[in-house]
Amino acid sequence: MIQEPVSPEPQSPHDDEPEAVRREANVTESSRANRGWWDRNADEYQIEHGTFLGDDRFVWGPEGLDEVEAELLGPAEELKGRDVLEIGAGAAQCSRWLAAQGARPVALDISHRQLQHALRIGGSFPLVCADAGALPFADSSFDLACSAYGALPFVADPVLVLKEVRRVLRPGGRFVFSVTHPIRWAFPDEPGPEGLSVSASYFDRTPYVEQDEEGRAVYVEHHRTVGDRVRDVVAAGLRLVDLVEPEWPVWNTSEWGGWSPLRGNLIPGSAIFVCVRD
Numbered sequence: 001m002i003q004e005p006v007s008p009e010p011q012s013p014h015d016d017e018p019e020a021v022r023r024e025a026n027v028t029e030s031s032r033a034n035r036g037w038w039d040r041n042a043d044e045y046q047i048e049h050g051t052f053l054g055d056d057r058f059v060w061g062p063e064g065l066d067e068v069e070a071e072l073l074g075p076a077e078e079l080k081g082r083d084v085l086e087i088g089a090g091a092a093q094c095s096r097w098l099a100a101q102g103a104r105p106v107a108l109d110i111s112h113r114q115l116q117h118a119l120r121i122g123g124s125f126p127l128v129c130a131d132a133g134a135l136p137f138a139d140s141s142f143d144l145a146c147s148a149y150g151a152l153p154f155v156a157d158p159v160l161v162l163k164e165v166r167r168v169l170r171p172g173g174r175f176v177f178s179v180t181h182p183i184r185w186a187f188p189d190e191p192g193p194e195g196l197s198v199s200a201s202y203f204d205r206t207p208y209v210e211q212d213e214e215g216r217a218v219y220v221e222h223h224r225t226v227g228d229r230v231r232d233v234v235a236a237g238l239r240l241v242d243l244v245e246p247e248w249p250v251w252n253t254s255e256w257g258g259w260s261p262l263r264g265n266l267i268p269g270s271a272i273f274v275c276v277r278d
Contacts, residue, residue: 018210018218025207025220027156031110031131033209033217034154038111046091046117052254055121056096060148060178061270062259065246067097072176072244072274073144079103082143085168087132087161087177088150092118092125099125106142108132109150132161140170147177149270153221156207158229162236162275169277175238176275181245181268184258185223191260196267226271233275242274 025033038045053059058067067073073084080102086095089107091114098105108128109115115127130136132151145165155161165175186202188195202225210219224232226243233240248264255261259269 016213018212021209021211022204022206023209025156025209025217025222027133027160029217030154030156030207030220030222031133033220035110035131037219038109039113042090042111042113042117045114049256050091052256053091053093055091056093056100058094058097058148060272061246062256063246063248063264063270064252065244065249065270065272067094070244072242072272073146073174076101079144083141085135085137085142085145085165086150087145087147087165088152089118089127090114090150091121092123092127093121094146094148095125096121096123099123103144106137108135133157133164135164135168137168139167141168143170143173145169145173145175147175149178149180152177153179156220156222158222158224158232159235162232162238166237166277171277173277174275175277176272178270178272179224179229181271182223182225182229183267184269187258187263187267189258191255191258191263193262195258195260195263229271229273233273237277238275239278240273241276242272244272244274246270246272 082103084098084103084105086105086107089095089109092107095105095107105125106128107118107125108130110131112129115129118127151161152158186198186200188199205223208221209217211217230240245268248261253261
């Protein structure tokens with residue numbers, strides 16, 4: 001249960017930087033590592049990206065594609081009264097926007113610290129700290145579900161998560177999720193010219209792991225090809241109705257990690273999958 005809001009405070013830097021490797025990481029290790037990483041880095045993340053994300057915007061990724069214009073969940077006027085689950089909600093900016101449209105959102109995140117930032121900003125909707133692979137909701141609880149860069153890039157078994165989403169959706173319900181575009185895994189994670197040359201195999205699915213001196217994972221990210229993502233959706237019993245690759249807009253001059261106007265004008269940075277439970 002989330003108790004009290006907090007003010008963002010920079011975390012003290014760690015004395016020992018983790019080692020970045022490519023190795024296997026199972027469901028349990030990935031979940032444990034990423035829960036800890038987001039708890040430790042939530043403050044820094046909200047300080048660095050809070051202005052771009054806003055308090056109550058629904059942004060699908062670093063390009064700045066806004067649900068106001070995209071309407072991937074449907075027209076805003078049709079969201080009123082809908083039960084919506086946001087997975088990997090962070091500070092619940094998307095849920096706050098949904099609530100403003102008259103929807104009934106529930107914001108779920110694996111990180112207690114991220115949800116404390118949701119309390120700090122405010123909102124009257126429920127906050128739930130839980131793993132996306134074991135959603136604590138009854139079958140057919142939601143009309144819609146969404147995830148903007150939440151959970152799916154970090155889980156070892158995406159089909160498990162997608163099956164859980166399908167379970168809690170009502171028939172006809174829609175699930176929209178965004179992830180790093182799979183092609184980015186072939187390029188260095190750099191915003192400048194050095195990030196424009198292929199440096200790895202697109203087909204190498206070995207997870208990216210940061211580990212401590214004892215070899216324990218402290219951060220894990222998993223790679224899936226575009227075809228893998230499509231097959232995952234189908235294997236979970238969902239139907240893919242659209243795949244959106246946002247173009248970099250002229251107004252967005254900011255950099256976010258490896259995302260930048262330079263790279264965004266040449267190669268896609270995000271992939272958004274629009275799925276339906278029949």
